[in-house]
Amino acid sequence: xxxxxxxxxxxxxxxxxxxxxxxxxxxxxxxxxxxxxxxxxxxxxxxxxxxxxxxxxxxxxxxxxxxxxxxxxxxxxxxxxxxxxxxxxxxxxxxxxxxxxxxxxxxxxxxxxxxxxxxxxxxxxxxxxxxxxxxxxxxxxxxxxxxxxxxxxxxxxxxxxxxxxxxxxxxxxxxxxxxxxxxxxxxxxxxxxxxxxxxxxxxxxxxxxxxxxxxxxxxxxxxxxxxxxxxxxxxxxxxxxxxxxxxxxxxxxxxxxxxxxxxxxxxxxxxxxxxxxxxxxxxxxxxxxxxxxxxxxxxxxxxxxxxxxxxxxxxxxxxxxxxxxxxxxxxxxxxxxxxxxxxxxxxxxxxxxxxxxxxxxxxxxxxxxxxxxxxxxxxxxxxxxxxxxxxxxxxxxxxxxxxxxxxxxxxxxxxxxxxxxxxxxxxxxxxxxxxxxxxxxxxxxxxxxxxxxxxxxxxxxxxxxxxxxxxxxxxxxxxxxxxxxxxxxxxxxxxxxxxxxxxxxxxxxxxxxxxxxxxxxxxxxxxxxxxxxxxxxxxxxxxxxxxxxxxxxxxxxxxxxxxxxxxxxxxxxxxxxxxxxxxxxxxxxxxxxxxxxxxxxxxxxxxxxxxxxxxxxxxxxxxxxxxxxxxxxxxxxxxxxxxxxxxxxxxxxxxxxxxxxxxxxxxxxxxxxxxxxxxxxxxxxxxxxxxxxxxxxxxxxxxxxxxxxxxxxxxxxxxxxxxxxxxxxxxxxxx
Numbered sequence: 150x151x152x153x154x155x156x157x158x159x160x161x162x163x164x165x166x167x168x169x170x171x172x173x174x175x176x177x178x179x180x181x182x183x184x185x186x187x188x189x190x191x192x193x194x195x196x197x198x199x200x201x202x203x204x205x206x207x208x209x210x211x212x213x214x215x216x217x218x219x220x221x222x223x224x225x226x227x228x229x230x231x232x233x234x235x236x237x238x239x240x241x242x243x244x245x246x247x248x249x250x251x252x253x254x255x256x257x258x259x260x261x262x263x264x265x266x267x268x269x270x271x272x273x274x275x276x277x278x279x280x281x282x283x284x285x286x287x288x289x290x291x292x293x294x295x296x297x298x299x300x301x302x303x304x305x306x307x308x309x310x311x312x313x314x315x316x317x318x319x320x321x322x323x324x325x326x327x328x329x330x331x332x333x334x335x336x337x338x339x340x341x342x343x344x345x346x347x348x349x350x351x352x353x354x355x356x357x358x359x360x361x362x363x364x365x366x367x368x369x370x371x372x373x374x375x376x377x378x379x380x381x382x383x384x385x386x387x388x389x390x391x392x393x394x395x396x397x398x399x400x401x402x403x404x405x406x407x408x409x410x411x412x413x414x415x416x417x418x419x420x421x422x423x424x425x426x427x428x429x430x431x432x433x434x435x436x437x438x439x440x441x442x443x444x445x446x447x448x449x450x451x452x453x454x455x456x457x458x459x460x461x462x463x464x465x466x467x468x469x470x471x472x473x474x475x476x477x478x479x480x481x482x483x484x485x486x487x488x489x490x491x492x493x494x495x496x497x498x499x500x501x502x503x504x505x506x507x508x509x510x511x512x513x514x515x516x517x518x519x520x521x522x523x524x525x526x527x528x529x530x531x532x533x534x535x536x537x538x539x540x541x542x543x544x545x546x547x548x549x550x551x552x553x554x555x556x557x558x559x560x561x562x563x564x565x566x567x568x569x570x571x572x573x574x575x576x577x578x579x580x581x582x583x584x585x586x587x588x589x590x591x592x593x594x595x596x597x598x599x600x601x602x603x604x605x606x607x608x609x610x611x612x613x614x615x616x617x618x619x620x621x622x623x624x625x626x627x628x629x630x631x632x633x634x635x636x637x638x639x640x641x642x643x644x645x646x647x648x649x650x651x652x653x654x655x656x657x658x659x660x661x662x663x664x665x666x667x668x669x670x671x672x673x674x675x676x677x678x679x680x681x682x683x684x685x686x687x688x689x690x691x692x693x694x695x696x697x698x699x700x701x702x703x704x705x706x707x708x709x710x711x712x713x714x715x716x717x718x719x720x721x722x723x724x725x726x727x728x729x730x731x732x733x734x735x736x737x738x739x740x741x742x743x744x745x746x747x748x749x750x751x752x753x754x755x756x757x758x759x760x761x762x763x764x765x766x767x768x769x770x771x772x773x774x775x776x777x778x779x780x781x782x783x784x785x786x787x788x789x790x791x792x793x794x795x796x797x798x799x800x801x802x803x804x805x806x807x808x809x810x811x812x813x814x815x816x817x818x819x820x821x822x823x824x825x826x827x828x829x830x831x832x833x834x835x836x837x838x839x840x841x842x843x844x845x846x847x848x849x850x851x852x853x854x855x856x857x858x859x860x861x862x863x864x865x866x867x868x869x870x871x872x873x874x875x876x877x878x879x880x881x882x883x884x
């Protein structure tokens with residue numbers, strides 16, 4: 150049972166706020182704008198007279214299925230007919246804020262600020278944010294409450310017509326029913342909105358007729374299949390032009406110093422060249438004209454400061470490891486334990502590229518004294534603020550239309566294209582669509598951070614791990630995200646003033662899931678002159694590689710079978726242990742013997758667990774080839790099992806690409822990867838057989854969007870070691 154008071158106190162935040170009832174506002178205004186014949190029922194849904202139910206979703210859809218799973222929760226609790234459900238993007242409102250995502254991305258940089266203060270701030274500032282596998286964990290509770298509230302109100306409206314007690318009414322398939330009588334939701338919605346909720350809000354119980362747990366068809370799939378789904382590139386406005394952007398090398402401060410405007414003007418379809426201190430834009434009647442014009446423009450930049458360079462990046466990481474780090478986590482006296490015979494290993498991970506199908510883009514229109522902005526963004530409020538800041542107007546002068554996103558993998562958290570579109574729209578006084586070329590998207594990416602690790606451990610005579618130490622050198626990406634995305638936020642100002650210590654974002658997943666008597670995890674901060682950002686899998690994709698590869702090395706050193714070695718340290722975590730045994734059983738694990746080409750790895754993040762068995766070998770050219778992947782997943786209650794499998798499969802493919810592809814190498818601030826082909830992404834012919842097993846669980850739903858990534862690379866590395874005897878310690882393997 151959920152009390153009405155607790156529902157209002159949380160303001161829809163789901164996890165609640167540690168604030169006194171007296172100082173927390175009792176309610177926020179609802180921004181739903183009903184069309185003719187629609188009735189808003191609270192803040193999360195509208196019901197039309199024809200029975201159509203529109204669910205408000207505050208999370209960006211970039212392929213992860215959130216426009217299906219979140220409405221499915223509400224529809225299940227309401228007793229709706231799935232065929233009547235539609236989706237509408239939420240407007241900025243404290244009711245739809247996602248402080249859990251803010252904590253995942255920025256919380257480590259704001260560690261000295263009390264959690265309750267942070268959460269209150271994100272709610273009050275209406276921070277709509279998608280990221281960190283937080284959508285279900287954040288919004289399951291408020292959506293269930295909203296569905297239950299609407300069900301009660303509809304039941305009261307029907308009971309008033311029939312002259313019965315509302316508790317004698319039930320809902321199913323879009324109908325309120327009682328003793329053989331029934332009424333459609335659409336017939337009752339207008340009257341239902343006038344009733345009051347009871348003090349205690351009853352949630353549905355039992356498994357009969359539930360939508361949750363069913364693999365219902367995705368709501369976004371039909372429009373994406375028939376081409377009617379609107380992405381930013383589909384926006385067309387009267388008198389609109391197209392622009393492409395060129396920016397300076399990476400690192401230091403670049404200034405545009407020379408362009409060949411005459412050559413660009415000779416390109417058919419080019420209408421203008423706009424020069425900015427930091428970038429140049431070519432405007433054309435078509436996007437192709439803009440691209441051709443940019444090739445003719447040949448912009449040249451002067452850069453002051455340190456340019457990005459592969460050797461410099463490696464040197465900076467090595468130098469950071471040689472210096473003292475900041476302690477992130479510890480238990481016991483590791484210095485005392487690490488005496489005598491100590492096992493040591495060094496690992497490295499290169500830059501990670503987003504390589505989303507949709508490159509950064511935005512459409513902007515300055516008309517009257519207002520800016521309209523269409524953008525693929527995971528943080529619409531932050532994008533609006535960035536665009537307003539770029540053209541020097543108040544945020545109230547900017548209207549943003551969040552669009553469907555073509556992939557992203559975290560790249561749509563950044564707002565460079567939105568800022569550029571805003572500047573060009575105001576300068577040209579006409580609608581403009583900005584789209585980055587693939588070269589620009591790769592060159593100016595906010596890369597997944599590289600890292601190097603020095604691992605050390607001491608084994609007892611019986612093979613038990615007595616002590617574990619991980620020294621990890623990597624940029625402070627959490628601080629970088631906070632300072633870049635929250636430029637004007639007062640909490641970000643606090644973070645800048647108190648910056649220092651271990652970065653929680655960068656160290657995510659670095660503490661082993663195993664029970665160890667003593668351990669120490671140190672973060673060695675470093676500046677690599679390359680901007681880093683959030684990439685699918687977060688820092689877990691790096692830290693799981695270090696942990697699970699080193700665990701395998703220790704198992705071999707102890708003469709133990711790798712799975713049993715892990716299971717022996719997971720007595721406190723039955724869910725992760727079950728994932729391991731399930732993956733091993735389904736994959737036909739033979740102990741990881743030499744020549745088998747089999748490897749195991751496991752990881753826990755965002756309230757979910759995964760274990761991966763990989764079969765891999767080297768081909769005739771000496772490149773790694775993955776033949777088979779088996780994954781066992783415990784993500785708590787699966788709202789839509791097919792969507793979970795899709796996300797795990799997609800994460801596995803993403804993990805394979807990061808493991809077997811090619812990382813960018815910089816020389817004088819320019820990356821040597823300019824196309825998707827340069828990244829050597831896996832093709833259809835390269836894909837292994839993939840099996841995903843979902844383990845039934847009654848735990849609360851955990852995150853899955855990132856879960857498929859971290860355990861893939863170490864499982865492949867362990868498999869390659871079993872296949873060839875030589876352990877790969879650098880990621881990606883093919884670079």
